[in-house]
Amino acid sequence: xxxxxGTPADIEAIVRLENDPTCNLWVSQxxxxxxxxxxxxxxxxxxxxESDAGDWVGFAFLRDIRSANRCIEMQRIAVNRxxxxxxxxxxxxxxxxxxxxxxxxxxxxxxxxTNARARHVYRSLGFVEEGVFREAxxxxxxxxxxxxxxxMLEGEYRQRRALFAG
Numbered sequence: 001x002x003x004x005x006g007t008p009a010d011i012e013a014i015v016r017l018e019n020d021p022t023c024n025l026w027v028s029q030x031x032x033x034x035x036x037x038x039x040x041x042x043x044x045x046x047x048x049x050e051s052d053a054g055d056w057v058g059f060a061f062l063r064d065i066r067s068a069n070r071c072i073e074m075q076r077i078a079v080n081r082x083x084x085x086x087x088x089x090x091x092x093x094x095x096x097x098x099x100x101x102x103x104x105x106x107x108x109x110x111x112x113x114t115n116a117r118a119r120h121v122y123r124s125l126g127f128v129e130e131g132v133f134r135e136a137x138x139x140x141x142x143x144x145x146x147x148x149x150x151x152m153l154e155g156e157y158r159q160r161r162a163l164f165a166g
Contacts, residue, residue, distance in 0.1 A: 006046025070105035096164040108151035
């Protein structure tokens with residue numbers, strides 16, 4: 001898998017993946033215009049994952065990369081194949097970016113409570129479940145879902161740094 005910075009040319013694929021039925025319960029959906037604005041606003045960092053063959057497989061983006069508190073949100077991560085290890089590899093790379101390139105003190109995100117597979121991956125990387133936002137998100141299926149707040153602090157990252165290298 002190869003990673004590169006996201007570009008305006010990726011917006012169509014990002015929106016398509018966010019709205020794909022295999023993905024849209026787990027991630028929020030934005031319009032192309034909102035993604036394009038975030039891509040160029042200086043507060044977000046988009047990363048695109050491609051297979052070794054050059055196929056587009058997913059994306060992630062960080063928010064508040066210039067936070068005065070050095071608290072960066074991993075606002076979105078999505079892949080079009082959940083069985084190929086792309087999600088884990090992308091999560092590792094974006095975590096590395098947050099701590100190494102942007103000197104994060106804290107990287108955080110929320111994950112839908114029923115997404116056990118993702119929560120398992122995040123815990124295996126060292127992210128800690130800090131709390132639950134009960135029925136905080138209304139999804140396209142018309143139901144409210146609880147979100148689990150997860151985070152990793154700079155010291156916790158440093159203890160696992162080798163896991164995120166490469």
